[in-house]
Amino acid sequence: xxxxxxxxxxxxxxxxxxxxxxxxxxxxxYSNWEGFSLQWYEExxxxxxxxxxxxxxxxxxxFSCALAILLGTMGAVGMAKSRFRTQGLLENVSLIPMMLPxxxxxxxxxxxxxxxxxxxxxxxxxxxxxxxxIPYVFVSVQSRLVGLDPAYVEAARDLGASQTRAFYDITLPxxxxxxxxxxxxxxxxxMDDVVISxxxxxxxxxxxxxxxxxxxxxxxxxxxxxxxxxxxVAVFLAIGLFGLGRALFKRASRx
Amino acid sequence: xxxxxxxxxxxxxxxxxxxEVLKGISLDVQAGEFVTLLGPSGCGxxxxxxIIAGLETATSGRVLVEGKDVSALPPEKRPVxxxxxxxxxxxxxxxxxNVAYALTIRRVKKDEIRQRVQRMLELVQLSGFDRRMPSQxxxxxxxxxxxxxxxxxxxxxxxxxxxxxxxDLQLRRQMQVELKxxxxxxxxxxxxxxxxxxxxxxxxTRIAVMNEGHFEQVGTPEDIYERPVxxxxxxxxxxxxxxxxxxxxxxxxxxxVQLEQGGxxxxxxxxxxxxxIAVSVRAERIDYAKEAGYGFQVPGVIERHSYIGGxxxxxxxxxxxxxxxxxxxxxxxxxxxxxxxxxxxxxDTAAVVERS
Numbered sequence: 294x295x296x297x298x299x300x301x302x303x304x305x306x307x308x309x310x311x312x313x314x315x316x317x318x319x320x321x322x323y324s325n326w327e328g329f330s331l332q333w334y335e336e337x338x339x340x341x342x343x344x345x346x347x348x349x350x351x352x353x354x355x356f357s358c359a360l361a362i363l364l365g366t367m368g369a370v371g372m373a374k375s376r377f378r379t380q381g382l383l384e385n386v387s388l389i390p391m392m393l394p395x396x397x398x399x400x401x402x403x404x405x406x407x408x409x410x411x412x413x414x415x416x417x418x419x420x421x422x423x424x425x426x427i428p429y430v431f432v433s434v435q436s437r438l439v440g441l442d443p444a445y446v447e448a449a450r451d452l453g454a455s456q457t458r459a460f461y462d463i464t465l466p467x468x469x470x471x472x473x474x475x476x477x478x479x480x481x482x483x484m485d486d487v488v489i490s491x492x493x494x495x496x497x498x499x500x501x502x503x504x505x506x507x508x509x510x511x512x513x514x515x516x517x518x519x520x521x522x523x524x525x526v527a528v529f530l531a532i533g534l535f536g537l538g539r540a541l542f543k544r545a546s547r548x
Numbered sequence: 549x550x551x552x553x554x555x556x557x558x559x560x561x562x563x564x565x566x567x568e569v570l571k572g573i574s575l576d577v578q579a580g581e582f583v584t585l586l587g588p589s590g591c592g593x594x595x596x597x598x599i600i601a602g603l604e605t606a607t608s609g610r611v612l613v614e615g616k617d618v619s620a621l622p623p624e625k626r627p628v629x630x631x632x633x634x635x636x637x638x639x640x641x642x643x644x645x646n647v648a649y650a651l652t653i654r655r656v657k658k659d660e661i662r663q664r665v666q667r668m669l670e671l672v673q674l675s676g677f678d679r680r681m682p683s684q685x686x687x688x689x690x691x692x693x694x695x696x697x698x699x700x701x702x703x704x705x706x707x708x709x710x711x712x713x714x715x716d717l718q719l720r721r722q723m724q725v726e727l728k729x730x731x732x733x734x735x736x737x738x739x740x741x742x743x744x745x746x747x748x749x750x751x752x753t754r755i756a757v758m759n760e761g762h763f764e765q766v767g768t769p770e771d772i773y774e775r776p777v778x779x780x781x782x783x784x785x786x787x788x789x790x791x792x793x794x795x796x797x798x799x800x801x802x803x804x805v806q807l808e809q810g811g812x813x814x815x816x817x818x819x820x821x822x823x824x825i826a827v828s829v830r831a832e833r834i835d836y837a838k839e840a841g842y843g844f845q846v847p848g849v850i851e852r853h854s855y856i857g858g859x860x861x862x863x864x865x866x867x868x869x870x871x872x873x874x875x876x877x878x879x880x881x882x883x884x885x886x887x888x889x890x891x892x893x894x895x896d897t898a899a900v901v902e903r904s
Contacts, residue, residue, distance in 0.1 A: 444636035447603050450623040451630045452650035452697065462649075466640045 310525060317518035333519040340516060346504040353415065353490075353500060354483040357422035361479045364423070365430025366472055370464070373438040384435075391428035398425060399492035406493060413495035421493045422486065426479035433475030437468045470539075477535065552615050554579040554737055555600070555705055560609030562595055562761075569595050571761040573609070577739065579704070582731055584740045586748040587758030588784070593741045594633075596758075597707050600739065602626045613705070629703040631711045635694035637682040643669070644678035647697045654701075668696040671730070688719050695727075699734070706731075708740045712747065724750055745785045749773060757781045773830075779901045782828035789831060789872045790901065795823040802895065809868030811846035816895045819903065826902035831875045833897040836864060836883070840890035848872065850887045864891060 320330030337343060372384060390398060402421045411417055445467065449459035487502040494500060505517055553576035562570040569592045577583050585593040598604035600611055602623035610619045618626050629650075637646050645652075647668055651661045669675050672692035682690060691711060698706055711727070712720045728751045731738050742748055748755050749769040757764040757772060757780070765772060765781040776782035779790060793805040796812070803819045805827070806812055815827055840846065851863040851871060862874045872891060883889055 442634070442636065444632050444634065445638060447623070448630070448632055448636040448638070448697075449649070450603070451601055451628075453624045453653045453701070454649075455622075455624055458653065463638060 310521075313518050313521045314525065316515060317522040319515065319518075322515060333515040334523075336514075337516045337519045337523075342499075342504060343501070343516065343520060346499050346501040349415070349498055350484055350501040353418050353422055353498075354480050356419050357426050357483050358476050358480045360419070360423040361426035361430045362472055362476050365427045365475060365479075366434050366468070368427070369431050369434035369438055370460075370468075372435065387431060388428050390425045391432070395425070395486070395488040399489040402489065403492040413493055413498070415495070415498040417493045417495070418490060418498055418500070421489050422483045425486075425489065426483055429479040429482065430472060430475035433471045433478070434468055437471035438464075441467060470542075477531075553577055553612075554581075554614060555739070556610075556612040556615075557596070557600070558610040558612065560596070560599060560606045560611070562592070562599065562604065563607050569761050570599075570606070573761075573763060575756060575763070575766065577705075577737060579737055580735050582728070582738045582740065582751060582753045584742060584748040584752040584755045585758055586742060586745060586755050586784070588743060591758040592761040593758050594709055597630070597709055597739065597741055600705075601628055601630050601707055603630075627703055628705040628707055629698040629701060630707040631691075631694045631698045631709065633709040633711075633713060635682075635690045637690055637693055637697070639682055641682075642678065643674065643680050643682070643685070643693050646682070646693055647700055649697065650701045664700060665696075668700050671699070672696045687715050688723065691715065691723065695730070699736070702734075703736065705737045705739060708738060710741050710743070712742070712744075720747070727751065749785070757784060759784070774897070775899050776828055776901055777899070779826055779828070782899065782901045787831035787873055787875065788828045789834065789874075791827050791829070791870070793825060793827065795819045795821050795825060797821060807846065807866075807868075809846075809866040809870045811844070811866070811891075813844050813846060813892075813898075814842060814895045815898060815900055817900050819900075824902075824904050825900050827898050828901045829893050829898045831861075831873045834872060834874045834891060834893045836862070836874065836889045836891050838889060841892045842895060844890065844892035846891040848889055848891050850883050850885050850889060852885055853882075864889070866891070 315326075316324070317333055318329050318331070319326055320332060321327035368387060372380065398421070402417070402424075406413065406417050441464070445463050446459045449463045450456070454462060485502060486500070487506055490500045490503050491506075494503060505520070508514065508517060555575075555577040557573055557575040560570055560573045561568065573592075573596060575583075585596060587593050595604060599606050602618070602621060602625075606619065610617050612618065613627055638649065641649070644665055647665045648661050651664060656664070665678070666675065669677065672695055674689060674692050674696065677685070677689065677693075682693070685693065691714075694711070708727075712723050715723060724747055727738075740748075740751065749772075752769055754766060755769055755772050756766040757778075759780045764778045764784075765776060767775075772781060773786055776785070776788070782788040782790060791807055791809060791813070793807040793813070795803045796806045797804040798818050798821055801818055802814055802816050803821075804812055804814055805825065813827070815825070819825065835841065836848070836850075846866065848864040848866045851865045854861050856875075859875050862876070864872045864874060866872065
């Protein structure tokens with residue numbers, strides 16, 4: 294019974310993807326199979342709109358992720374160190390961007406940037422994306438810090454490390470996997486976002502998801518199938534590499 | 549000028565919020581001593597150690613090392629090192645890096661680091677374990693690494709927070725001997741925390757019995773065991789019987805005491821008649837027979853005998869109902885259960901632990 298369940302779930306999840314992959318190699322523009330072809334991939338790479346927006350998306354995800362790593366980690370570490378009355382409140386408030394419907398966040402940024410007369414560009418995109426990326430890093434790092442025995446840092450201090458030194462030598466390496474975890478999630482979220490980007494992107498800084506979305510409106514072209522296939526491959530590769538890296542890291546730390 | 553103590557705790561108080569954890573602790577420790585803080589969990593012994601290490605700040609009072617006030621120094625500036633309760637070995641560093649950490653921070657030359665770490669690992673009999681990660685070591689090995697790591701700077705004072713707490717009994721006994729040997733060989737002063745009285749008696753040059761944030765008694769293991777000065781010190785260590793009574797008559801260096809439980813005993817202390825006292829007697833110091841000794845008159849009835857590994861444990865019920873616990877390696881005479889006898893002991897072996 295549970296086996297059946299798993300197969301049903303897998304089918305529901307992966308069948309649509311398989312269809313997309315299959316169509317990306319279809320030489321026909323329509324849903325009837327006419328033979329194997331790579332023409333859609335060729336057209337994809339020649340479509341400057343898609344290539345440009347992909348670049349934009351990667352750059353956006355990279356920078357907002359980097360900023361989120363910095364701010365989210367700092368926030369979590371600072372929060373773990375200090376004890377003050379409004380701490381619980383502050384923690385919850387900092388998690389709200391993750392739970393808020395994206396459309397609200399998008400509207401809010403639209404309103405703010407318009408009010409301040411900030412031109413929509415890559416900068417506004419990065420600001421908005423960093424906002425919703427921070428909580429992923431924050432949550433991940435915070436839960437790691439909670440489980441971290443304070444004795445490690447105390448031992449380092451006892452052996453002569455200053456507070457800063459102990460942070461770099463002990464805390465940072467021990468929370469690094471959590472930082473990475475949060476960052477990967479944040480990266481995925483940024484790459485995937487349509488709604489917020491839709492509100493705050495400038496004309497020269499359109500992101501890939503928004504581009505795909507607008508292409509859909511003028512009718513599906515099989516290039517999108519090719520694009521989806523490539524992104525699927527990239528995601529599976531990334532997951533594989535991440536898993537491999539983790540296995541190697543574990544083996545390395547064992548001996 | 550008097551002999552300057554290596555470590556001096558001067559009237560240390562510590563409160564966490566409303567709760568006062570340390571209520572004025574003072575202690576002088578001489579170079580080369582092995583001082584144990586012994587007490588039940590929550591008595592403040594770990595807090596005391598953390599204040600010495602600088603990991604906690606005292607609410608008031610001073611910590612002096614070689615006469616210098618170190619109270620305001622952060623932990624990294626204090627000439628003491630700590631072996632933590634769960635060792636706190638850095639999980640992402642191998643044994644070598646763990647032990648070398650303190651030297652790395654001080655920018656000691658690589659060759660010298662290698663030599664000193666090797667020497668430390670030899671000292672704790674872990675040569676060849678350099679590349680192991682802490683997760684690959686047994687409890688006993690981790691413990692040794694923690695000691696090597698804390699000793700690598702050759703501190704004047706080593707603080708140990710229940711270092712054997714996580715080990716099984718056999719390993720514990722073995723490590724007790726090893727630790728004691730190490731301490732004597734290196735001549736380093738140990739401040740050692742345990743709640744295990746056997747460990748404390750076995751290893752220490754002096755024991756400070758702690759209870760609810762203050763020292764009940766500080767003295768040699770023999771002092772603590774044979775001459776407890778408070779009821780707590782008497783009952784926390786060994787198997788003590790505590791009897792209450794009132795002084796009836798004072799004589800030269802001794803007093804006759806009427807017990808609440810019925811009967812009279814003598815104590816080797818001249819006390820004013822009418823003083824209410826509590827007397828502590830070790831289970832193995834009490835004798836019983838048909839005829840009392842030392843002028844005692846304490847009637848009782850044998851409640852039961854039980855063997856506990858080579859030692860006979862006898863419970864005797866006094867006429868007032870209190871039960872006395874007596875242990876003897878080789879009871880000279882064996883009385884059956886229910887037999888009426890007289891209880892007595894050498895007054896030298898009992899201690900007055902309360903007087904009011």
